[in-house]
Amino acid sequence: xxxxxxxxxxxxxxxxxxxxxxxxxxxxxxxxxxxxxxxxxxxxxxxxxxxxxxxxxxxxxxxxxxxxxxxxxxxxxxxxxxxxxxxxxxxxxxxxxxxxxxxxxxxxxxxxxxxxxxxxxxxxxxxxxxxxxxxxxxxxxxxxxxxxxxxxxxxxxxxxxxxxxxxxxxxxxxxxxxxxxxxxxxxxxxxxxxxxxxxxxxxxxxxxxxxxxxxxxxxxxxxxxxxxxxxxxxxxxxxxxxxxxxxxxxxxxxxxxxxxxxxxxxxxxxxxxxxxxxxxxxxxxxxxxxxxxxxxxxxxxxxxxxxxxxxxxxxxxxxxxxxxxxxxxxxxxxxxxxxxxxxxxxxxxxxxxxxxxxxxxxxxxxxxxxxxxxxxxxxxxxxxxxxxxxxxxxxxxxxxxxxxxxxxxxxxxxxxxxx
Ligand code: ASP
Numbered sequence: 483x484x485x486x487x488x489x490x491x492x493x494x495x496x497x498x499x500x501x502x503x504x505x506x507x508x509x510x511x512x513x514x515x516x517x518x519x520x521x522x523x524x525x526x527x528x529x530x531x532x533x534x535x536x537x538x539x540x541x542x543x544x545x546x547x548x549x550x551x552x553x554x555x556x557x558x559x560x561x562x563x564x565x566x567x568x569x570x571x572x573x574x575x576x577x578x579x580x581x582x583x584x585x586x587x588x589x590x591x592x593x594x595x596x597x598x599x600x601x602x603x604x605x606x607x608x609x610x611x612x613x614x615x616x617x618x619x620x621x622x623x624x625x626x627x628x629x630x631x632x633x634x635x636x637x638x639x640x641x642x643x644x645x646x647x648x649x650x651x652x653x654x655x656x657x658x659x660x661x662x663x664x665x666x667x668x669x670x671x672x673x674x675x676x677x678x679x680x681x682x683x684x685x686x687x688x689x690x691x692x693x694x695x696x697x698x699x700x701x702x703x704x705x706x707x708x709x710x711x712x713x714x715x716x717x718x719x720x721x722x723x724x725x726x727x728x729x730x731x732x733x734x735x736x737x738x739x740x741x742x743x744x745x746x747x748x749x750x751x752x753x754x755x756x757x758x759x760x761x762x763x764x765x766x767x768x769x770x771x772x773x774x775x776x777x778x779x780x781x782x783x784x785x786x787x788x789x790x791x792x793x794x795x796x797x798x799x800x801x802x803x804x805x806x807x808x809x810x811x812x813x814x815x816x817x818x819x820x821x822x823x824x825x826x827x828x829x830x831x832x833x834x835x836x837x838x839x840x841x842x843x844x845x846x847x848x849x850x851x852x853x854x855x856x857x858x859x860x861x862x863x864x865x866x867x868x869x870x871x872x873x874x875x876x877x878x879x880x881x882x883x884x885x886x887x888x889x890x891x892x893x894x895x896x897x898x899x900x901x
Contacts, residue, residue: 518690526682540758583712590800680742684746687858733873784871813842822835
């Protein structure tokens with residue numbers, strides 16, 4: 483049975499078990515205390531740890547290989563410019579779509595501000611700090627902290643130097659290439675555990691989901707999900723067809739695994755090893771493009787998150803009866819695009835960064851308390867879109883650089899490996 487089917491079975495079984503626990507046991511029952519809070523919670527955490535464990539070594543090794551083969555500064559600059567430009571563009575489109583849809587559906591109308599609960603915002607980092615944070619002073623610390631942008635900068639520099647160091651560079655480069663192959667094998671070994679990991683995560687989540695919140699906030703919830711679906715099924719396919727001459731159906735068929743991982747872990751960071759492997763081995767994007775574009779995308783590109791922020795801003799404005807004008811919406815597009823760059827690729831951070839957007843247009847940050855109850859499920863859905871966006875841009879950039887291997891893309895069995 484193939485891995486995707488096994489993951490789907492694990493997912494469905496987890497949902498059923500979680501719902502049964504929620505429906506048939508009371509709070510404090512031993513099933514909830516021991517089975518869910520201890521056993522399943524631990525199982526889910528081990529699964530996420532097994533994915534995260536690969537992120538730092540993989541990004542470093544893979545990007546050193548990639549950048550050492552690019553070698554000249556011009557192609558690296560072009561690659562960086564295209565990737566960053568496309569990431570910002572897709573995010574701006576995502577947030578505009580979300581704003582348009584939310585203004586059309588009006589999810590926050592009829593709400594009353596008196597129902598708002600208390601919310602103390604956590605400070606979000608400023609633009610200057612976010613910028614300075616890209617430059618490492620100590621690569622070991624950057625790796626220990628898992629600071630992705632700093633690791634990317636260091637790997638790019640090291641790879642470029644290797645590419646320019648003659649025989650010595652060549653020897654070290656082949657070592658990195660061997661290491662890369664070994665890490666790819668490790669990914670295959672660890673993702674074969676996914677059906678169990680996904681089962682644990684789903685069972686815990688669905689034993690706790692607050693259905694009342696979802697029903698009460700049904701319009702908001704549905705608007706976010708609708709905008710996510712439109713973005714993933716119209717915007718990305720259009721870009722893939724137009725800019726990469728790639729069949730979107732084939733693309734999504736290959737992207738099933740990373741999207742399922744993103745959905746169940748709510749973390750594009752934890753999903754990164756799977757995304758990178760899929761983009762290279764199944765979509766046929768050359769390592770020199772994928773090793774740069776995919777980790778960069780996982781770090782700065784969050785279209786799904788921007789969609790949630792757009793809908794949430796309109797929802798909160800309507801709820802508190804604040805009229806936003808055209809320039810406010812432009813400000814929301816700008817800040818949400820920037821917030822997307824600064825959002826860490828872990829669960830729930832998009833909601834924290836929403837503070838930055840709301841403050842920019844003078845909306846009360848307490849509004850976040852209104853939507854917090856439904857954010858867990860939305861986080862899963864938007865993370866899947868975030869990951870699809872990273873792969874879309876990597877594919878487009880690879881096509882434009884003539885580094886997309888069509889024979890891999892067309893082969894339905896490409897990248898299928900036994901652990
Ligand atoms: N969970 C999202 C991600 O990892 C970020 C967010 O929206 O909170 O991509």
